[in-house]
Amino acid sequence: MSARGSELVFLPLGGVGEIGMNLALYGVGPPHARKWLMVDCGVTFAEARWFPGVDLILPDISFIEEERQDLVGIVITHAHEDHYGALLDLWPKLQVPVYATQFTAGLLKAKATENGKLVTPDVTVVKQGETLDLDPFKVEFVPMSHSIPEPNALAIRTADHGLVVHTGDWKIDLDPGVGAPIGIDRLRELGEEGVVALMCDSTNSQRPGRSPSELDVAAGLKAFVETAPHRVAVTAFSSNVARIRAVCEVAAATDRHVVVMGRAMRRVIEVATECGFMDGLPRFLSEDDVGHLPRDKVLVLLTGSQGEERAALARIAGDSHPRVALSEGDRVIFSSRTIPGNEKAVGEVMNGLALQGIEVVTDAQGLVHTSGHPRRDELVELYSWLKPKVLIPVHGEPMHLAAHERLAKANGIDHVVRISNGKMVRLDPGPAAVVDEVEPDILLMDGKLLRTPDQSNVRERRALAFAGVVTAVVTLDDRYELDDDPMVVLMGVPVRDDEGETFREQLVDEIAGAIESIPRHRRRDRDTVIQAARRAIRSHMSQRWGKKPLCHVFVVNAP
Structure with missing residues (x-):
């Protein structure tokens, strides 16, 4: 009880x-x-x-x-x-x-x-x-x-x-x-x-x-490595030590040297080695060794299976890695699944490889991941x-x-x-x-x-991404008249409308008109001037563009 x-x-x-x-x-x-x-x-x-x-x-x-x-x-x-x-x-x-x-x-x-x-x-x-x-x-x-x-x-x-x-x-x-x-x-x-x-x-x-075993995946990887005529690169989740070990054993069985690329991959291998999970495997080589090995003796184990733009594979796909490049006829095996949300980034990496004539293998071609x-x-x-x-x-x-x-x-x-x-x-x-x-x-x-969504202003960031921002500076003289045309800066906003007129010039006129329509004694209230200018900007852009950008309006006094 x-x-x-x-x-x-x-x-x-x-x-x-x-x-x-x-x-x-x-x-x-x-x-x-x-x-x-x-x-x-x-x-x-x-x-x-x-x-x-x-x-x-x-x-x-x-x-x-x-x-x-x-x-x-x-x-x-x-x-x-x-x-x-x-x-x-x-x-x-x-x-x-x-x-x-x-x-x-x-x-x-x-x-x-x-x-x-x-x-x-x-x-x-x-x-x-x-x-x-x-x-x-x-x-x-x-x-x-x-x-x-x-x-x-x-x-x-x-x-x-x-x-x-x-x-x-x-x-x-x-x-x-x-x-x-x-x-x-x-x-x-x-x-x-x-x-x-x-x-x-x-x-x-x-x-x-049932989900296939890691033993089955090892056999699938071996089939693709041993038939590759030139270099092979395998990308996988860096935390999957069993997959890393399987790749290394496949490399040894097919007379290839394993080159490790990517900080996360190296970190996991170091910890796995301390725990005894890497015992009995040949020595790992670094990316500096790739250019000194025959093409058919190389197996590169690297990060980037999710299309991460700073990962080794993305830089190779963009032909921008400072030390390692793959060539036409090489083979890249994605021994991983694409996490939902990463499809576009992974697709860009695969397309970058394909444009270089590099063969891409995924689990659609065979059992290379589970x-x-x-x-x-x-x-x-x-x-x-x-x-x-x-x-x-x-x-x-x-x-x-x-x-x-x-x-x-x-x-x-x-x-x-x-x-x-x-x-x-x-x-x-x-x-x-x-x-x-x-x-x-x-x-x-x-x-x-480390912040809450409100503290990080992510809602405002989404609005910026969708409709940009317009910044306006209004200068009033000592009689609260416009001292000069408003200064307008547009970011993330189209330059011209369908008739070829620039939005900046249109907004200069719209803001000036909105301020001049305010009785002079009320222009002493900065908030009144700011709100009038904001309404003019957003209303005009909504009519001519179909979107309402974020607006920043500053009111200053003429020197």
């Missing part, structure tokens, strides 16, 4: 209703005195059309900031950016213990050093299979398979409310390439123990069958192992969550709670249900500044 008034609740602040920015809270105790556990602290990448100039989007943690004296720790399931990428920026607001495996801790430390972070968490390294005692939670790291080393599900136990399982990102892969395979026997044992609720990855819930997330048959198999009483679909957009709900109900899980960020679900006691709500918000990494 649960303690009087005590509840176990689940509250996602990110990652539910979207892919990315994962951050979940588990709370235990009565509503007025809960202890909290944070799982993951990730980012998502900003879309330029909605957040121009913004690099990353982070979850707003103001709710848990207010409760930080009751936050017992932060547990990171694995080292993908959407699960740990916000930690260095948000941890200073919380300053509580952080727990992660060796590979995740190593990448976090390397990232902090590279970015010059002065205040960083002291991470406690946890081995897979180990259990943490974070009173009132006991948290077991259960090995899973994913597209990165040491991914974990979390078996979270509390004295009064039993066991819940948080899957993190996972798939069923008995040959993951590096690290331990998914702990099937342990997952079955947890199911026998009794799982109150399962918070489960929904990314591939619409896709039938997802790190479970498809429908894998989800059903996990249900059979864990036998959860309740399922909460997470890590997915609304269409993924809806598909996951239907799949679960069709396979014997009657109680599915579909929620979005900010919905607090009581998991125990009683039937799982939404019992409270936190208004979800986001933070923007805007250059070096």
